Amino acid sequence: MRVVMQRWARVMMVAAGVGAALAAGCTQPAGTAASPEASLPASPTTLADHGMAARWQTEVLLAPGTHLTDVWVRGGYLVCHGSDHRAYAVNARTGERLWSQDLAEPHETVWPPAIYENHLWFATTTRLIGLQGADGRNIVRDAMTPPEDMPRLPEEAATGEATPAEEAVWGQRTEAQRRVQAELARIKQQQADLNAVLASKRKSIALDFAPAGPPVTDGAHLFVPDAKGWLQAVSVRAGVIGWGRWLGDTITAGPVGDTTRVYFAGHNGIVYASTQNIRRILWQYQTEGAITADLRITATGTVLVGSLDYSLYAFDGASGVLEWDTLPNRRYNAGEPIRKPPYTFGEQVFLFTPKAGLTVLDTVTGKPQWQLADGDDLVTADADTVYVLSRSRHLLGVNRKDGSVRFDVPLRGATLVGINETGSGLLYLATPEGRILAVAQATAEDKAKKEAEEAGLAP
Secondary structure, three states: OOHHHHHHHHHHHHHHHHHHHHOOOOOOOOOOOOOOOOHHHHHHHHHHOEEEEEEEEEOOOOOOOOOEEEEEOOOOOEEEEEEEEEEEEEEOEEEEEEEEEEEOOOOOOEOEEEEEEEEEEEEEEOOOEEEEOOOOOOOOHOOOOOOOOOOOOOOOOOOOOOOOOHHHHHHHHHHHHHHHHHHHHHHHHHHHHHHHHHHOOOOOOOOOOOEEEOEOOOOOEEEEOOOOOOOEEEOOOOOOOEEEEEOOOOOOOOOOEEOEEEEEOOOOOEEEEEEOOOOOEEEEEEEOOOOOOEEEEEEEEEEEOOOOOOOEEEEEOOOOEEEOOOOOHHHHOOOOOOOOOOOOEEOEEEEEEEOOOOEEOOOOOOHHHHHEOOEEEEEEEEEOOEEEOOOOOOEEEOOOOOEEEEEEOOOOOOEEEEEEOOOOEEEEOOOOOOOOEEEOOOOHHHHHHHHHHHHHHHH
16 A cells, blocks of 8 residues: 555656646747757757857647657748647747647648638648637638628618608508518528537538648638649638639649739649639640649749749749740759749749759849759748758758858757748757757847856856
8 A cells, every 4th residue: 555655646746747847838948948958959059159049949749659740830830740640839939839739630641731811721631621820729610601791671761751641651661671670680590500500510621632732822712732633722711612723634733822813833834823713714834844843922923933844934923924034935944853842032032953952043033143052952041041951951051142151050860840931030940759949040139148148157
């Protein structure tokens, strides 16, 4: 009995410790990590020596036997995806852990989410799931509930003096109006009751096709590539009609959209621009090779499309006209197939290809500015530095003007990177075990604080 009581006491102590840790929250301020520095994806000390400062660090609580497989940056959210298809949302600015939700069965695929305002939409092999970014609340039932607009009888207003006969007629009309309004109210209540029953069971939108690429949304439709050759515009709002466009070949490239149009392309090499609300092609262009890389759009409305025909195309979104008229055939020839999406920050395009590495182009002219052979993929960019993963999985800080490497920091283990295209300048690094570190270029305040700390530690 005594041994049992001792074991029970130890269990209670561990439980109390875990409870205290959870109550305190999962976010640790910069410089106060709950575990040794060695468990982080990169050394904060080494980063600080190269002019970077930790903004926050945190840890998502993974189920036993699972690990992180993806980190996605969407608006103000950092969404981590586990091997068990569970999503973990973190405030991208503060590191506060917000929520976690199961998304799919083990045999399914989960694509990177699309975001519209504060809503995150996930496409899986069998369904669409909509979640509120701030609290993880399921929004499918709200989005698909019909609006409450009901037909109303026009209100009549008498002007001037009414005769007794007119007053009698108005009395009859008023009574009839009351009966009609009562009937409308009864029908409206029945509809509300039915909607409540349906909403209580509606947690996702079932798909009759398997997505083959990441979706994009305008808040009314979710535009999803279909391996059978369709761009599917699935309605995610009540009263909106879905549509589809058959491309005649497989489509795996992620589409992009602006305020009125959606742009997409398939393995047949044709680039399409369509209205978003109906299936109406505005323009199309035939390239000379298959398109497998996700499309991108610049802040000024230029649609960037990389093709296996070695070319990067820049289309005016409204007209479909190729913009880079100073280049041969109005396109940039990379000299090899383009399989990764281009990225754009300000007036620069960052293109990654297997042989050339990173090539930086001028957004307006398409002319190359410089190359970095060791560049393998993007991390993010700020005003004067682009942060790049090297072929050996090091973090490189590269001068945006001339391509000179400012620093080279090794990343630990199988570090995951959240590619940040939001322009915030924050770098998101994570370990498969769930430790997340957010860093950015050190500010004057950061440097002054570091100098003060070093002076205080000096003998």
